[in-house]
Amino acid sequence: MTISMYQASIPVSIRSLTNLIGILEKGAKYAETKKIDASVLVNSRLYPDMFPLSRQVQIASDIAKRGAAELAGVEAPKFEDNETTLSELIDRIQKTISYLNTFKPEQIDGSEERTITLQMRDRTLSFQGMPFLLYFVLPNVYFHVATAYDILRHCGVEVGKQDFLGSP
Amino acid sequence: MTISMYQASIPVSIRSLTNLIGILEKGAKYAETKKIDASVLVNSRLYPDMFPLSRQVQIASDIAKRGAAELAGVEAPKFEDNETTLSELIDRIQKTISYLNTFKPEQIDGSEERTITLQMRDRTLSFQGMPFLLYFVLPNVYFHVATAYDILRHCGVEVGKQDFLGSP
8 A cells, every 4th residue: 555646635735725724714803803904914024025824825725736636747727816805715715616526536546757847937847747746746735835834823813733733 | 666664764854854964064164153052942832831852852852762762562671861062962863863874674564453542641642653653752752853943043043954954
């Protein structure tokens, strides 16, 4: 027995995005309780030239859906990046999870050596499927979900690591 | 072809910890250039009741070495948690990477269904090897490395996502 590409990708991304929804919901509740305009949280960042919460969430969504699509050799849906509230960001993540849930193991399994080419702003990245998943997709998703968490934590939202890890 | 437990664990943790060293080195350089007492960075946090940078690094180290040891059914070395400078934190991560490098694939492969029990402060967690790796060890390592990154980013250190992802 080993780990299939499907097992290591789709349920793992879904779990992290599901936890992100819980974190954003805690943010929304906090804003409500403290009577903070929730857009303050949506636009918060840890440093002036860093992406705000909204963009962290959008990128986590983009990497997860694009990652799955590339492994399956299909085109990912494009989302508008027009969310301005926490509840719109939560909807965005829910839509992403619904999309991930459409993948069947047989679409992803066997993609270990598939050549994946990403056109970035300034360069082209080329990967085989397994390193693409282990060294690009998953750390990228975790990076943006953890940073969304850290932004809200920094704003005083009472989240703890268990919210990031989720329950089995 | 699928992913082996070794492939999904040891080189993945080593990659993330190697990137953490690069991030800490940028922090040390920044402190030197700006004439900031480096202990300010070591003790920085994003919120008063959150762990500072030093503890984030120590926990990333602990989870990575304990994760590998549990999968292999051996006991992980205990480190002192007495680092007070960036260069001591870098040494700690280097020691952790050296330890991870001692594992051979045959020690980790086949651990997908090994029962792993963790005694936490307030409860006992029990996992099978594969979910332990995918849903506990890796997100935990990424969480603490990303948070260490976010703390330094918040302090003005010029790190970018590429420092977190590293190069293939």
